[in-house]
Amino acid sequence: MKQKKVYLFPEGTKEQKYLLGGKGANLAEMTNAGLPVPFGFTITTESCLDYYRDGEVLSTDLLDQVYVALDELEQLSSKQFGSNVNPLLVSVRSGSVFSMPGMMDTILNLGLNDQTVVGLANLTQNPRFAYDSYRRFIQMFSNVVLGMDHYFFEEVIDEIKEKRGFTEDTELGAEDWQQVIQRYLKMVEAKTNSPFPQDPKIQLSQAIEAVFRSWNNTRAKIYRKINKIPDDLGTAVNIQLMVFGNLGDDSGTGVAFTRNPSTGERELYGEFLINAQGEDVVAGVRTPNPISDLKNQMPSIYKQFVELSSLLEEHYGDMQDIEFTVERGKLYILQTRSGKRTAQAAVKIAVDLVDEGKIKKEEALLRIDPDQMDQMLHPRIDPNVTLKVIAKGLPASPGAASGNIIFDADEAERLTEKGEKVVLVRPETTPEDIHGILAAQGILTSRGGMTSHAAVVARGMGKACICGCDQLKIDLRAETVTIGDLTLQKGDQITIDGSTGQIIQGNVPLIDPNLSLEFEQLLKWADEVRRLEVRANADNPTDATKAREFGAEGIGLCRTEHMFMEADRIPIVQQMILAENEEEQKDALAKLLPMQKEDFKGIFSAMNGLPVNIRLLDPPLHEFLPNMEELVVELTKMQVEKVNPQQYVAKEALLKKVRALHEFNPMLGHRGCRLGMTHPEIYEMQVEALFLAVIESKKAGITVIPEVMIPLVGHVQELKALRRMVINVGERIQQETRESFEYTIGTMIEVPRAALTAEEIAEQADFFSFGTNDLTQTTFGFSRDDAEGKFLHTYVEQKVLPENPFIVLDQAGVGSLIKMATVAGRRKKQGLKTGVCGEHGGEKSSIQFFHDTGLDYVSCSPFRVPIARLAAAHAELNNSVKKN
Ligand code: ADP
Numbered sequence: 001m002k003q004k005k006v007y008l009f010p011e012g013t014k015e016q017k018y019l020l021g022g023k024g025a026n027l028a029e030m031t032n033a034g035l036p037v038p039f040g041f042t043i044t045t046e047s048c049l050d051y052y053r054d055g056e057v058l059s060t061d062l063l064d065q066v067y068v069a070l071d072e073l074e075q076l077s078s079k080q081f082g083s084n085v086n087p088l089l090v091s092v093r094s095g096s097v098f099s100m101p102g103m104m105d106t107i108l109n110l111g112l113n114d115q116t117v118v119g120l121a122n123l124t125q126n127p128r129f130a131y132d133s134y135r136r137f138i139q140m141f142s143n144v145v146l147g148m149d150h151y152f153f154e155e156v157i158d159e160i161k162e163k164r165g166f167t168e169d170t171e172l173g174a175e176d177w178q179q180v181i182q183r184y185l186k187m188v189e190a191k192t193n194s195p196f197p198q199d200p201k202i203q204l205s206q207a208i209e210a211v212f213r214s215w216n217n218t219r220a221k222i223y224r225k226i227n228k229i230p231d232d233l234g235t236a237v238n239i240q241l242m243v244f245g246n247l248g249d250d251s252g253t254g255v256a257f258t259r260n261p262s263t264g265e266r267e268l269y270g271e272f273l274i275n276a277q278g279e280d281v282v283a284g285v286r287t288p289n290p291i292s293d294l295k296n297q298m299p300s301i302y303k304q305f306v307e308l309s310s311l312l313e314e315h316y317g318d319m320q321d322i323e324f325t326v327e328r329g330k331l332y333i334l335q336t337r338s339g340k341r342t343a344q345a346a347v348k349i350a351v352d353l354v355d356e357g358k359i360k361k362e363e364a365l366l367r368i369d370p371d372q373m374d375q376m377l378h379p380r381i382d383p384n385v386t387l388k389v390i391a392k393g394l395p396a397s398p399g400a401a402s403g404n405i406i407f408d409a410d411e412a413e414r415l416t417e418k419g420e421k422v423v424l425v426r427p428e429t430t431p432e433d434i435h436g437i438l439a440a441q442g443i444l445t446s447r448g449g450m451t452s453h454a455a456v457v458a459r460g461m462g463k464a465c466i467c468g469c470d471q472l473k474i475d476l477r478a479e480t481v482t483i484g485d486l487t488l489q490k491g492d493q494i495t496i497d498g499s500t501g502q503i504i505q506g507n508v509p510l511i512d513p514n515l516s517l518e519f520e521q522l523l524k525w526a527d528e529v530r531r532l533e534v535r536a537n538a539d540n541p542t543d544a545t546k547a548r549e550f551g552a553e554g555i556g557l558c559r560t561e562h563m564f565m566e567a568d569r570i571p572i573v574q575q576m577i578l579a580e581n582e583e584e585q586k587d588a589l590a591k592l593l594p595m596q597k598e599d600f601k602g603i604f605s606a607m608n609g610l611p612v613n614i615r616l617l618d619p620p621l622h623e624f625l626p627n628m629e630e631l632v633v634e635l636t637k638m639q640v641e642k643v644n645p646q647q648y649v650a651k652e653a654l655l656k657k658v659r660a661l662h663e664f665n666p667m668l669g670h671r672g673c674r675l676g677m678t679h680p681e682i683y684e685m686q687v688e689a690l691f692l693a694v695i696e697s698k699k700a701g702i703t704v705i706p707e708v709m710i711p712l713v714g715h716v717q718e719l720k721a722l723r724r725m726v727i728n729v730g731e732r733i734q735q736e737t738r739e740s741f742e743y744t745i746g747t748m749i750e751v752p753r754a755a756l757t758a759e760e761i762a763e764q765a766d767f768f769s770f771g772t773n774d775l776t777q778t779t780f781g782f783s784r785d786d787a788e789g790k791f792l793h794t795y796v797e798q799k800v801l802p803e804n805p806f807i808v809l810d811q812a813g814v815g816s817l818i819k820m821a822t823v824a825g826r827r828k829k830q831g832l833k834t835g836v837c838g839e840h841g842g843e844k845s846s847i848q849f850f851h852d853t854g855l856d857y858v859s860c861s862p863f864r865v866p867i868a869r870l871a872a873a874h875a876e877l878n879n880s881v882k883k884n
């Protein structure tokens with residue numbers, strides 16, 4: 001049997017989006033639900049793949065099936081394709097599986113030519129409309145099929161407008177448009193060396209082909225890369241009867257979201273233009289009117305639209321993004337899809353839909369991608385600061401962004417690569433600007449509304465964006481933007497607040513984010529579902545407090561070396577390292593001890609009642625000393641300048657020590673528990689400070705659950721010795737103070753040998769904490785800095801590795817070690833506590849793995865705690881979905 005390549009709208013359903021594309025599947029669904037959708041048919045995504053497989057030619061079989069469907073359109077509409085009396089006109093629309101707004105091409109008014117346009121003019125008694133439609137068609141067709149830039153066409157219109165003294169396109173009459181058309185046709189012929197195609201069937205097949213080809217245009221490819229959409233899906237093509245919003249003042253076109261896509265607020269949110277056709281709204285050429293105006297101008301249409309849009313939302317159980325057109329007082333729906341939204345809106349909408357009884361809590365949780373949450377945890381403008389607001393536009397995508405003003409997408413990309421922060425400022429953006437939008441911190445436009453290209457794309461990327469700020473006079477040639485008396489140049493600093501629409505001169509202090517009520521609610525649901533405990537990595541009371549606010553259930557890793565690095569400590573730490581004799585060293589340690597104790601007390605107090613895991617000193621000692629090369633340079637300088645010999649000798653001694661501590665391979669060198677073995681006095685001091693802090697905190701009424709962690713153990717004997725040391729210090733302190741306290745001792749599993757001998761190690765450990773960063777380095781045998789700096793990107797690009805293993809856990813290798821060690825450790829010690837500290841603890845696919853492996857907790861940076869809570873819930877839900 002022949003493959004079915006063409007589906008009339010009533011033949012499809014919304015489930016068929018892989019075959020019909022999202023747009024086609026939804027047009028089918030709406031048609032079957034009885035909505036007013038102009039009739040049409042869809043060419044399958046398979047046909048697009050066939051087209052590429054066949055060497056970019058349309059098969060005759062496909063064209064035959066298209067013509068059969070076209071007959072159907074003719075009969076239903078009582079119009080004929082190519083007729084001079086009653087011409088059938090169609091749109092040819094791209095539509096892939098996942099929506100890629102504006103990335104591929106669409107052509108409207110196809111079927112018009114020098115003859116049919118006359119028929120259309122007579123039929124509608126509206127020549128102005130007919131010629132306007134024809135010139136739009138020539139323009140779109142020439143752009144999409146013949147590859148001519150819009151710019152040439154806009155220039156012609158601008159010229160004629162100027163000659164006639166008009167400012168708006170809508171002021172042009174039939175004769176003006178006829179003039180435009182004559183110029184267009186000549187221009188096309190000159191540019192392409194052949195006349196503009198007049199045969200509608202040729203127009204149609206060329207248009208279909210162009211839509212197929214647009215699957216592989218640069219901007220679509222970039223969009224897919226950014227959004228991780230596979231390249232081998234292909235696009236469907238929808239061919240649909242035209243309805244006309246440009247027939248006069250009783251017609252128009254618009255786009256609306258059933259909820260606010262920026263904030264999630266439950267309100268119809270959209271825009272429309274009277275006497276306009278589809279593209280006008282989204283292209284940002286004219287700034288459209290808010291949808292609420294429609295209420296006054298076309299009250300009954302407005303009412304009908306409100307009803308239809310809530311029907312659609314109900315039907316799909318999600319916020320919809322709807323395109324509509326009004327033709328002479330009749331409403332048509334042209335597209336519906338789940339609307340793109342910011343993370344903030346996604347959360348609010350999901351929670352509200354649960355409250356409204358439309359979806360279940362589990363569904364709400366699964367709808368929120370943990371990765372997207374990152375956006376909500378970005379810094380925001382300090383509300384207590386007085387701002388120098390210079391203008392206000394539409395708050396199109398929330399978040400704050402500061403940077404230098406740049407007017408060009410390429411330049412934005414280039415400067416960002418150099419490390420500059422830029423804000424892209426443009427009259428409007430087009431799909432060609434996508435790389436600049438991606439690079440910029442934020443986007444500001446003077447034209448276009450909340451549904452314009454810039455707004456939609458920015459929201460999708462989670463970038464701050466302000467649109468339609470018509471106070472801005474942008475001069476692209478001079479590269480300046482003027483607001484009243486103020487003129488800003490390229491490179492000047494501005495800040496935009498996409499939540500309020502405020503544009504602020506200069507840089508603005510940003511503060512930490514906080515969680516919205518809805519986000520808190522969603523995370524509470526996540527907590528009810530998840531099994532994995534979520535802790536945070538925090539080295540000081542401030543981070544610990546933040547982590548707790550974000551829902552951390554303890555500290556999974558407190559790196560004590562960060563406490564040594566502080567400016568007032570470094571000299572003492574250096575004294576400790578450089579000490580010539582025991583006396584000097586003891587002196588230094590005695591100074592450090594009370595400092596460490598206070599650090600620990602601060603953290604215990606922030607984590608009152610929750611476990612705190614403290615890791616003893618980990619990095620090699622040379623990290624606390626000055627850099628060797630710099631010292632050499634300094635010494636040479638001192639020699640030349642003949643400074644005080646005493647100073648010189650001291651520096652020389654320092655250099656000697658630095659040289660002695662120099663390691664060939666610091667990552668594999670004298671660090672972690674190896675330091676503890678050779679410098680027990682340092683670990684002893686840390687443990688003493690820790691226990692004294694426990695006692696003092698308890699006295700202050702704080703509940704402390706301390707865990708002492710020994711880093712980098714590879715052999716059980718290391719852990720055995722250091723465990724003994726910790727216990728000895730503990731016993732001594734208990735005797736000295738006559739206080740008692742409880743604690744546990746465990747180890748990081750971060751070298752393969754530890755994982756391989758986990759059973760032995762478990763005998764000496766109360767817990768295992770997988771240090772996945774070092775474990776990845778030591779398992780692969782490459783250092784992270786060298787790998788990421790030199791070859792890892794090649795590996796990922798050539799698909800040698802699927803992802804950067806320092807970001808997404810390598811389950812087959814590193815994961816196997818974790819699984820093995822967990823099983824072996826628990827075999828030896830029932831109830832051995834296991835967790836992960838390291839960035840992987842906040843990454844969703846890794847979290848799924850840790851959940852499946854049966855670990856007790858993950859620990860990540862404070863700002864990723866909410867993400868981890870949600871991802872841990874997903875891990876549980878994904879498994880229960882699989883089971884059912
Ligand atoms: P995109 O995916 O870029 O939104 P569309 O295929 O949806 O492209 O079409 C672009 C614009 O043209 C939209 O505003 C749409 O509503 C309008 N449009 C598409 N087909 C028709 C039609 N048959 N009649 C009237 N307007 C149409």
Ligand code: MG
Nearest residue numbers: 102323334335
């Ligand atoms: Mg569309």
Ligand code: MG
Nearest residue numbers: 711750771774
């Ligand atoms: Mg480590």
